[in-house]
Amino acid sequence: MSNLFTWITEKFRKNTIIPIFLIVFLVCSFFIDKFFSLGNFVNILGQNAEKGILAAGMTFVILNGYFDLSVGTLMGLTSCLTVGLTPVIGLIPSILLALCLGAAVGLINGLLVTKLKINAFIVTLAGMTIFRGITYMYTQQTVRGSSKAFYELSRGSFLGLPNPVWICLAFILLGQAVLYFTRHGRNTYAAGGNMSSAQNAGINVDRTVILNFVICSFCAAVAGVMYASKFNSASPTLGWPDAHMLAIAAVVLGGTKLSGGYGNMFYTLGGLCTLGMINNAMNLLKLSSYYNTLVMGIILIIVLYMDIVLREQSVPSKRANIPGAPKKLQKE
Amino acid sequence: MSTIRTTKIRIAPNTTYVIIGGNFDLSVGSILSFSTVLVIQLFNIIGPVAAMLAVVFMGILFGLISGLLVGYLRLNSMIVTLGMMGIVQALTYFVSGGKNSVLKNAETSWFLQIGQGFVGFIPTLVVICLITVAIFEIVLKRTVFGSQLMSVGGNQIASRFSGVNDRKLVTLTFILSGMMTAIAGIMLASRVGSAQNAIGEGYEMDVIAGVILGGASLTGGSGSVVKAFIGILILRVLDNGFVMMGLPYSTQWLANGLIILVVVCVDLQSKRAKIQGKGGGKA
Amino acid sequence: GCASSTDSSTPAPSSSADQPASDASSEAPADGEKEVVRIGMSANNIGIDDYQTKCDELLREYASTLEGVELTVLDAAGDVNTQISQIQDFIQQDMDAIIVWATDSVSVIPGLQQAQEAGVPIMCTNNPIDPSGEEYLTAFVGPDHYQEAVMCAEMLADMFPDGANVVQLTGTPGYDVSTWRQDGFEASIPENITILETQNADWNREKAQQQMEKLILKYGDQIDALYAADDNIAIGAYNALKAANMDIPIIACAFIGNEEGVKCMEDGIIDACVLQSPFPEAPAVMDTAVKIAKGEEVEFLTRYDLYPVTSENVRQVITDNGFEVWK
């Protein structure tokens, strides 16, 4: 029994997002009318499924020590292409095309970062404007969807949960499996934690980085396709201006180190659900719109602070407070 | 000349400082909007001098809050300032009631001369901007504060072990950032004569891009205000060039992204030719 | 090259503006049950410009004067996804009716459909919905942005019977209103008027000023007139024109009748535009919403009147129609 207890506290200490999530959940349940209901939870999940996929991809890149600012506009581009090309080449081919495009973009990002050694921030920032440009060259207006079946896909549900939620969960689980069970996953942690040691240990760091960018962009493409299905249309403004920041925020809020090497997919899920809950709560609270950003901003900071407090309690007392982050500042 | 008048260039020096200290300040865009709106609202009530003082004070206050959270509580600067961005945005709406703010009876005020006047044939804004860049660069490269800031960005822990007050320095960079952004907001108000609530939206990313283009390291420890200035100028000149060529905006975005990549690439190659084998950092 | 094939430029059926909204000020008749009518509204982007903010303000004000009506306004901050989430949350809260100021005329449709399927009547305001989504709507109340642009083109043609070169500054690309105001204008100008160049100003004054500076540098005196997508852009561009000592007519597509705008018009900064006042909106929208919440019959389409105005008649038009010069 005490074993179980220590196990639980141990887990809680490491995953600060769990207690944070629970606190937010309990507060919302007690104080907000209509929050605690199955329908509402399904709502929250459904509203965040696409963001979840975006964040799942971002987790890989962040674990690797980078971030990808181009996912938002890439998502817009793939979304527009999927919808726009469906009447021309058919639904399945256009989805495949969008997904391939996502992967190809990731490949290019990765190659630029590893082979040409251009700063990832610059590469993906450039990507952000480039994809936006291409999207608008392709269409300047919202494109209407033409496939009923495709639309119905995202409206359907299975065991009470909307299909997009299942897809999102599948991605998260799959992502966690890749992180935990494959060499690529472990190499990602190693490269993110200490790039030169990873290199010296014979890990093909470049390949790891490239693959992670591919995963991230691919996920963005998937999210784009899913939005296309959800909206039964695609707008060139999708993902602009801050989809990438929201994804990064979910990942970092979950507890994954922004500098890489520490974190996992469940943290991301926790961060995502926490953010989703807060958003939902604000809708239910009927706050005047001015308060939205205010409350969100304050909550972000409080959550971050709680994270630090919980983390500090969790470090074993002996020799723990030596400020010795590997190479960056202690940003966690 | 008009290129140098962009607001982005005026918030580049302080953004460079924050980045050199190893942090990000994503709240500059919203602080810019806020101060532009506030200075106009207050101008109409308490006159230019008091309004300007109050706005600068608010800028410092915002910077102080982010700075304390990042410097002393060691929260992640990216998320803290993302939060600050939301908070300041909301405050902007409270101040303006969500509507545009317009300068009243300002036609003859010297206040407008800041943004619209000339010193000789050079716009006042350009003069102010060049002076700021020069001061920030000299402070960075020549003073104790600057040297210590560079070392904090390079290795915060080693700096702390060397008798450098790293927390204070980091906090200071944010305070400076808030203050300079507020000043930029005042100048913007004077130039445009009115303010929308979202006037500075998205500026932070453009400025960071310029600073990085100017060769600053994203992880801190290196960078230069003058080069950041040039970085942003490059972006602006490109922008102007595209319009001159009559490119539609979509093509502009595309070309903009591509050219940034090319510029960085060429820059890197030439640097690499000079120093080989310097341990390649990440991010 | 743009490959999109959306050529139907007036999304909502273009029936004439036949129902002046102000006479719809009927009291709620169903006194029988003391039930409170709960209405949720998902706005587009409050606080981003004067018009939306004023609409929001007027709407709340008007709603508070109505007996037994509870209005909840949420803001989607320009994001369809957020908007659909808000619609879902309204459904979850069993609202009696939902008002949507659509962030996107097409992508919001699944949200409308969900409301209809959940049995919650839903209506749209201001930003029209793509015809394919009208089956889910109970009503639409709003101005015709395309028509505004058409009217601007006509005024421009009157100003320059012998032709002219104009430059165009649009809003944020990709947003419906921006598109309609551009398309309506481009489709309606006579042949002897050429558009030298079109640039986006993102509804942002500083951006407008910068874009205009560049255009002046490029074309100089060739520019005979400016067509701006709204008064913000017009004012920003005016700063650039003034600095270059150029005095050309500025035509702003929408003009919302606030104090700053009126002053700009009277000072000759903006020469002509189409008045789209927020005042008719609040009663028209709220009354319709209350009716559909109670299950009463309503007119499907309500348009407000649009008034072309110039420097000379601006105050006149505003007072004649019973609006205020606000702020």
Added chain:
Amino acid sequence: MENEYILEMRHITKSFPGVTALDDVDLKLRPGEVLALCGENGAGKSTLMKVLAGIYQPDSDKGEIYYQGQRRIFKAPVEAKQAGIIMVFQELSLVMDLSVAENIYLGSLPLKHGRIDWKTLYEDARKVLAEIKCDVDPKTPIGSLPIAQRQMVEIARGIALGAKILILDEPTSSLTDKEKDVFFENIRELKQKGTSVIYISHKMDEIMEISDRAMVLRDGKASGDFATANTTIDEIIQCMIGRSISNYYIKNKAQPGEELLRVEGLCREGQYEDISFSVRRGEIVGLYGLVGAGRTEIVESLFGITRPSRGDIYYKGKKIQIRNSVQAVRHKMAFVPENRKEQGLVLGETCRKNISLVKLPWIKKGGFVDTAKTFEIYEEYRHKLKINAASSEQLTAQLSGGNQQKIVLGKWLAIQPDLLILDEPTRGIDIGAKADIHRFISQLAEEGMAVILISSEMPEIIGVSNRLLCIRDGRICAQLSGEDINEQRIINAIMNQPEDRSNPAAS
């Protein structure tokens, strides 16, 4: 003929901007041989090994590597690794957030059915750790281990991977004698199995103990090759630095002056307790203890890095509180930390800027840095400490380990401190430089500076300190002075053997 050697490196030349690190070096290695590689700091030892391990490539085609009789070019670490050449790096190269086991098998995690076989991984790791008698749970993250255990993990990594050639670059710099003995056992075992070992160290006794042959590098050139059995330490040192060192440890003879620092009942929960001692001017006080005993924590509190929860500090006769390192520096305290890369240096900055960093507040002219002064400081200490750098503008990241340490020392000496705290100051420093530093410390003490020295090297601590505090589990367990400072007494104190506790704590 060819088969006698498993490895031959010929005509290896490698230069960095401004330095020729290796100049036409040859190296031969037999199977099952332990080759010691000696040389001053910056002689090029690590560089030579990095060339072998595929991290650097030789400059020209003249440089050749013959491995198992074949000419090989290792373009990347992974190729060398696959060929069986494993390197344990001088700078610990561990991934802090990963577990011990994963760090050991980094880059060669076991797979089963295409996925990581965690069970086998932990079991294997446990076995390897047991082999080197390192008592850590393979699941703990490396980052939470003290530096000595991290080094043991590094060694475990070398052993675990079944190398044909194992390169150990200063593997024992933070180990205690006991751990070192176990480690040498392991090397002998590997030797039995036919593994060749290249062993880099600055500790001469270790070299004499473990190696079959010693090769000396000097200024990037091979300058000598000795069969260890037939040579003496002095001969090797002579070859290394061109002179012999008569006296490694110079005891400071100064009469202790007034009391500079007194600590009473200092306490910080979970780290150390009830620490009381005093330091006088002209005195070198050693702190000895096993790694993890809490020595670093104590001095960090003295320097304001962490705050003690209880206790008083008297400095120059006054009671003071030190809230941060800025105040400590104002009091003219100096602190050379144990981890030079994380705590000592801004690696991306130049030597000059690093060495003048602490001094900055003293050399400003109205807020501006007096640049000329920074050059002076650099020159002064380059000269005094014999720092071997290409120029004042070389990045400290590019310096050899020993020279990095000298920069850290230099930046503190530059403020002419009253109290100098040294935490493992000679780790990774060559024997010549070490003697220099010891001489320097003694000289400073004689000039009236008070010194606190932490070291895990018994000979050093015995040789240098005037008074010695033994720390065990965060408490002072014995205080020795004068003739009492000898190995037996120290070990007794540390190992908790009955000890005459006549003077357990100071004052």
